[in-house]
């Protein structure tokens with residue numbers, strides 16, 4: 001049995017994950033089986049027909065499902081649209097995630113400082129996972145020092161990306177792996193990470209599983225390798 005965990009993907013059956021959190025559009029109803037996340041992405045806000053109240057009422061409905069295990073993607077993006085409005089919608093989602101006791105999966109583009117400031121302001125009990133992380137060792141340390149987890153994806157396949165060099169200096173207690181929108185299997189991301197960490201693949205699987213189990217109690221136990 002495969003032991004890969006894909007913390008963030010937009011498509012089902014991305015390779016051979018035995019646990020995957022599939023990010024759904026708010027208009028899509030939650031399927032009966034599997035684990036999902038729903039959130040209001042910062043890019044949604046710039047849509048001309050964006051209706052905040054309606055979006056929040058659908059989001060609340062989706063998050064009430066027991067197999068919706070995270071609120072996300074939510075966050076901030078300095079490259080897109082109205083940042084002030086993004087902040088407002090993001091903060092509202094922080095409060096919602098706290099009330100409903102769901103961890104958050106974050107999208108952050110040039111917004112690490114604002115994310116950290118909001119974490120200090122709201123002091124959330126729920127974990128936050130910044131997905132698609134591609135920063136330096138120092139960026140990672142700063143986020144981790146505020147209790148923020150990092151999820152890393154296909155950047156690990158590219159030697160010119162910051163995370164490619166930084167990964168082996170980052171505290172593994174705070175790392176998750178993902179495919180996001182990349183059309184690759186999660187096993188490819190694990191293999192790249194194991195190589196960069198000079199770590200046995202099985203040991204890496206065990207580590208990521210224990211990180212997952214610390215955040216989510218899904219009743220799943222780690223299968224034998």
Ligand SMILES: [Zn+2]
Nearest residue numbers: 023073180181
């Ligand atoms: Zn994504």
